[in-house]
Amino acid sequence: xxxxxxxxxxxxxxxxxTRDDSADGGREAADGDAAAVTFDREGIRAGFLTCLPVAxxxxxxxxxxxxxxxxxxxxxxxxxxxxxTVLAGAAQIVAVELWAEPIPVATVVLTTLAINLRYSLxxxxxxxxxxxxxxxxxxxxxxxxxxxxxALTMRELKSGSGRGAFxxxxxxxxxxxxxxxxxxxxxxxxxxxxxxRYGLDFVLAxxxxxxxxxxxxxxxxxxxWLVALATAxxxxxxxxxxxxxxxxxxxxxAVEVVRHGR
Amino acid sequence: xxxxxxxxxxxxxxxxxLAMALVTALTKVGGFWLLRRLEVSDRLEAxxxxxxxxxVIAILGPELAAGGPAEWGxxxxxxxxxxxxxxxxxxxxxxxxxxxxxxxxx
Numbered sequence: 001x002x003x004x005x006x007x008x009x010x011x012x013x014x015x016x017x018t019r020d021d022s023a024d025g026g027r028e029a030a031d032g033d034a035a036a037v038t039f040d041r042e043g044i045r046a047g048f049l050t051c052l053p054v055a056x057x058x059x060x061x062x063x064x065x066x067x068x069x070x071x072x073x074x075x076x077x078x079x080x081x082x083x084x085t086v087l088a089g090a091a092q093i094v095a096v097e098l099w100a101e102p103i104p105v106a107t108v109v110l111t112t113l114a115i116n117l118r119y120s121l122x123x124x125x126x127x128x129x130x131x132x133x134x135x136x137x138x139x140x141x142x143x144x145x146x147x148x149x150x151a152l153t154m155r156e157l158k159s160g161s162g163r164g165a166f167x168x169x170x171x172x173x174x175x176x177x178x179x180x181x182x183x184x185x186x187x188x189x190x191x192x193x194x195x196x197r198y199g200l201d202f203v204l205a206x207x208x209x210x211x212x213x214x215x216x217x218x219x220x221x222x223x224x225w226l227v228a229l230a231t232a233x234x235x236x237x238x239x240x241x242x243x244x245x246x247x248x249x250x251x252x253x254a255v256e257v258v259r260h261g262r
Numbered sequence: 263x264x265x266x267x268x269x270x271x272x273x274x275x276x277x278x279x280l281a282m283a284l285v286t287a288l289t290k291v292g293g294f295w296l297l298r299r300l301e302v303s304d305r306l307e308a309x310x311x312x313x314x315x316x317x318v319i320a321i322l323g324p325e326l327a328a329g330g331p332a333e334w335g336x337x338x339x340x341x342x343x344x345x346x347x348x349x350x351x352x353x354x355x356x357x358x359x360x361x362x363x364x365x366x367x368x
Contacts, residue, residue: 076268085283113285120293125313127297142291154314199358206357208322209340215315228316229323236324248320253309260308
């Protein structure tokens with residue numbers, strides 16, 4: 001992080017300053033930031049490097065997935081193909097747990113859909129920045145979106161850096177580590193043991209705590225966050241899978257829509 | 263070293279994997295696609311603006327609830343380091359180090 005920040009500001013402060021001054025005079029800071037969204041190699045590089053420590057944690061899950069997939073009867077090639085094309089950790093791990101002979105195709109695909117519906121919400125949250133990019137760039141970046149790099153990208157774009165290529169850079173880091181770790185896990189089997197031994201299973205939770213600190217905007221944030229928390233905890237206890245993420249987010253947004261009218 | 267069948271690609275398995283990849287890609291681009299085509303009112307925008315934080319909390323809540331004192335303590339370390347330094351790498355390293363130590367203690 002620090003080495004990126006070290007050379008980053010010199011690159012991105014310049015265009016942002018000129019546009020903020022000339023355009024909307026700071027009335028709508030979000031619009032000013034969105035107007036200055038760029039898409040360049042520097043942004044990809046910054047995203048990739050920022051995501052490396054997180055991608056290492058993702059690698060821990062990837063090894064676990066590779067081993068689970070082998071145990072479920074997938075070949076190394078099939079496990080690798082799944083990681084390279086699906087790129088959704090929780091859904092893949094659940095899918096190989098459902099795997100049986102014959103393959104319950106409809107169950108596997110529908111469960112994958114249900115677990116991953118939250119990505120629609122997450123992609124929509126990136127909308128204000130991504131809509132300034134061409135369709136091939138925005139949609140191409142979104143396909144590489146996962147929980148971890150969405151979190152880092154949200155943080156980056158909310159800071160106003162305008163690095164639209166950040167999602168692609170972080171996504172590439174996640175993809176490389178996820179696929180490589182799957183191959184290692186599937187090929188090496190039980191040699192590595194439990195990723196929890198190195199605390200790597202905690203990386204995802206840690207990323208989200210750090211992000212919550214960044215996203216906290218004081219009192220106005222309190223009510224929607226409490227609604228999200230209560231909805232998610234209750235839903236997680238009642239429903240299987242990852243519905244709680246989707247429902248928690250939607251409940252908070254709904255409450256905010258109602259509150260906004262008053 | 264490569265076991266028999268490690269490179270096997272069964273058509274039905276490959277088909278299932280590609281179907282999973284397709285629905286996943288649709289979920290990833292779908293929300294953004296829909297949003298670009300809707301006329302977004304002020305109220306809807308206010309609702310969408312709380313989404314990032316709300317989703318983070320919704321992911322975090324049950325995850326921490328399922329953990330124990332070691333995870334809660336480590337989450338506290340991340341919170342504190344992040345709040346004080348605003349350095350995500352430092353916060354992550356602190357949290358992962360703390361969880362290993364706390365799990366050994368608890």
